[in-house]
Amino acid sequence: MTLIASALADITMGEPTSFRNLTVFPLIKGGHHAADYQTLDEALGLGGIRLTEVSDAGSVPELKVTNSLDRPVLLLDGEELVGAKQNRVFNLTILVAANTELLVPVSCVEAGRWQRSSAEFKRAGRAQYAAGRAERMEQVSESLNRVGKRYSAQSEVWKHIDAKRQRMSVASETGAMSDIYEKFEGTVDEYVKGLPAKEHQVGAVFAIGGEVVGLDLFDADTTYQALAESLVRSYALDALESPRVEATATADAAAAFLKAVGAAPSASFKAVGLGDDLRLRDAAVSGAALSVDGGIVHLCAYPAAADRR
Secondary structure: OOHHHHHHHOOEEOOOEEEOOEEEEEEEOOOOOOOOOEEHHHHHHOOOEEEEOOOOOOOOOEEEEEEOOOOOEEEOOOEEEEEOOOOEEEOOOEEEOOOEEEEEEEEEOEOOOOOOOOOOEEEEEEEOOHHHHHHHHHHHHHHHHHHOOOOOOHHHHHHHHHHHHHHOOOOOOOOEHHHHHHHOHHHHHHHHHHOOOOOOEEEEEEEEOOEEEEEEEEOOHHHHHHHHHHHHHHHHHHHOOOOOOOOOOOHHHHHHHHHHHHHOOEEEEEOOEOOEEEEEEOOOEEEEEEEEOOEEEEEEEEEOOOOOO
């Protein structure tokens, strides 16, 4: 049994919760499981981490993380950072070791700015919208297989954001993804309030209308509790573009997706930071996971698709 299949075997699926056209199938792990790392928000609250450009000149596909804490810090795939020379998202989930300075791969989500607005980045409290996150993750997997680098197709990331911005009638002087979120902040927050995390929840399968659109799974319920709002915002921004149909995905569809993720072949690479970077891809699903000390810290996966809006 693979590490990913083993991690999925340890969880059960709880009763789904729906708000409008977004449904969350909670993934439950019995008992309380506390993480042995800090989330980025926790680390920032402790004043123990700095997120900066790599230099005064900066570099679009990288930023510098300085962790001065005595515990590792988890950076979530797709988590948005605002400020510095341009807004970015992490290209993969990374566990930054204690007392470490690390260069990490990122993608720009603000095409029209290259001017410093702050000395350090701030956490935005949201992740890249799910369809864009899925497409970028596939680009990073392709780059890793082809050249051994975790690059996105940056021009395609910008193109994807611009198309979404135009569909949602959002003006932005710098082509920033943050402007889309800010225009729909009130509506997106209604989804967050309507889809709270449940006890012992370590992840979720997400569905929009009648279709399963992705999953995120963590090794600890404390981690999901800390990141749930960011993830719900990610899926909610896509849900706003979909018709509010009556159909909702069934538990059987969510279970079938979990089975497909568990069966997908994976390739292993040394991670950025601690652990190993697992990449999944077959005809049914694409995904990525961070494995540390023989366990899955984070898994994200999406139905494989040739074209994502």
